[in-house]
Amino acid sequence: MTSTAERVPGSAQAEPGTRHGPGGTGRLGSGGSGPRGGRGAGRRPRRRSITSSRAPLVLLAPAAILLLALVVYPLVRLVVISFQDYGLRAIFTGQAGFAGLTNYTNVLTDASFWPVILRTVLVTGAMVVGTIGIGMAVSQMLTRLGVVMRTVVSVVLVLAWAMPNVASSLVWQWLFQPFYGVLNWLITQLGVFGDHTQDNWASSPGQALTIVLSLVIWQAVPFVALTLYAAQSQIAPEYYEAGSLDGASAWAMYRAITLPALVPTLLLVTILSVIWDFNVFNQIWLLTKGGPEDTTLTLGIWTFVKSFVSNAYGQGAAIAVISTLILGALTSYYIRRLVRSGEEDL
Numbered sequence: 504m505t506s507t508a509e510r511v512p513g514s515a516q517a518e519p520g521t522r523h524g525p526g527g528t529g530r531l532g533s534g535g536s537g538p539r540g541g542r543g544a545g546r547r548p549r550r551r552s553i554t555s556s557r558a559p560l561v562l563l564a565p566a567a568i569l570l571l572a573l574v575v576y577p578l579v580r581l582v583v584i585s586f587q588d589y590g591l592r593a594i595f596t597g598q599a600g601f602a603g604l605t606n607y608t609n610v611l612t613d614a615s616f617w618p619v620i621l622r623t624v625l626v627t628g629a630m631v632v633g634t635i636g637i638g639m640a641v642s643q644m645l646t647r648l649g650v651v652m653r654t655v656v657s658v659v660l661v662l663a664w665a666m667p668n669v670a671s672s673l674v675w676q677w678l679f680q681p682f683y684g685v686l687n688w689l690i691t692q693l694g695v696f697g698d699h700t701q702d703n704w705a706s707s708p709g710q711a712l713t714i715v716l717s718l719v720i721w722q723a724v725p726f727v728a729l730t731l732y733a734a735q736s737q738i739a740p741e742y743y744e745a746g747s748l749d750g751a752s753a754w755a756m757y758r759a760i761t762l763p764a765l766v767p768t769l770l771l772v773t774i775l776s777v778i779w780d781f782n783v784f785n786q787i788w789l790l791t792k793g794g795p796e797d798t799t800l801t802l803g804i805w806t807f808v809k810s811f812v813s814n815a816y817g818q819g820a821a822i823a824v825i826s827t828l829i830l831g832a833l834t835s836y837y838i839r840r841l842v843r844s845g846e847e848d849l
Contacts, residue, residue, distance in 0.1 A: 578827075585820035593816070606821040615797070615805065620829070623781065623801040626716070630780040633720040635773060638727030643757070645732045657729065664725035672789040675718045679704040708798035711791045715799050718786050723779065727772045734768040735761060767841065774837045781830050802826045 584599070585606055593599035610616060641660070645653050678685050681703045690699045704710040738761065746756040784803040787793065793800035793808065800808075802822060810819025 581820050581823055584817060585824050587817055589816040589820070591814050599817075602817055606815075606817040607825075610818055610821045610825065615800075618797070619800055619802055619805050622797075623803075624833075626712075626799070626801055627777060627780045629716055630719050630723070630783070631773065631776045633716065634723040634727055634776050634780070635769070637720065637724050638731055638772070641724060641728035642731035642735055643761075645728070646735060660725035660729055664722065664729075666722075668722060668785045669789065671722060672718065672786045675714065675786075676790055679714050705791050706795055708796050711795055712798055715787055715790055718790065719780060719783055722786075723776060727776065730772055731765060731768060734765055738764050770837055770841045774834050774841065777834055777837070778830065781826075781833070802829075 586602060586604075587593070587599040588602040588605070589599045641656075645656060648656065679687070681687060681701050684704075687699045687702050690696055690702075702710075704714050742760045743756055746760060751759070782803055783801070784807065787799050787801060787804055788807070791799045793804040803826070806819050806822045806826065809822060810816050
């Protein structure tokens with residue numbers, strides 16, 4: 504005897520998710536009849552999606568507000584002042600006339616402009632090269648130390664890096680101070696170079712540049728060394744084992760294995776070093792104030808002198824804008840390389 508399910512096609516067995524009843528046949532949760540049907544069921548996922556899409560915006564809102572208040576607005580204000588006749592009168596009255604390109608013309612035609620640009624680039628390059636070179640050496644040394652010594656060295660590096668640059672600059676000033684400076688006393692005690700008790704390092708162009716470079720490099724090396732060590736510790740040890748079996752020397756393995764793996768990290772720390780060293784101000788101002796003979800007069804110091812010593816705030820703002828453009832041009836190449844290396848890793 505043939506059953507009803509066999510005679511009627513499509514109604515043999517109720518598919519999962521369907522129901523039969525007086526209201527007709529339909530899927531649960533569909534837009535048809537039933538307690539789950541109707542328009543309300545279709546709106547709930549949409550509401551959840553809208554809420555979830557707004558959540559990142561809500562979380563990023565405080566950081567965006569701080570960024571606008573502390574970075575974007577001052578930068579816009581700086582550009583505006585660079586086109587104004589902004590001096591002491593404008594500070595007290597709050598009114599500044601439009602100067603057009605006069606501030607930029609005065610800066611670009613100043614006799615000190617191109618020497619300051621060249622000096623800033625050279626000093627920044629020396630700082631970056633010294634920082635990256637010593638940082639790579641310290642990173643390699645950390646990989647060779649035992650657990651206890653590596654921990655001690657890491658703690659010392661962190662303490663040196665965490666020290667405020669103003670405090671470290673004052674300590675450096677005391678170390679190289681004439682009459683009672685520690686370094687002058689040590690050199691004198693050696694008895695090889697004669698009596699250097701009264702030697703004023705800040706009065707000689709070469710010595711002034713030396714103490715500035717040594718201070719900035721000393722402060723920057725810990726960050727570079729620890730960052731490179733963190734990246735170097737992620738390299739699989741199997742590569743070095745294979746190199747040892749092939750009879751490769753330590754230098755050959757460092758050049759063939761370590762350096763290629765550190766390229767993205769090296770690009771990153773190089774970009775950060777260029778940005779930080781290009782904008783160095785506290786260390787130079789506290790140690791030499793740009794002297795002697797303008798040996799350490801960089802764009803940052805020149806901007807301060809124009810703005811707060813000569814009271815030419817419009818020209819100081821113009822120098823700051825030019826510095827930003829130069830820094831963007833210097834770092835654009837490394838940023839493109841960093842982005843390309845990140846895309847290749849994906």
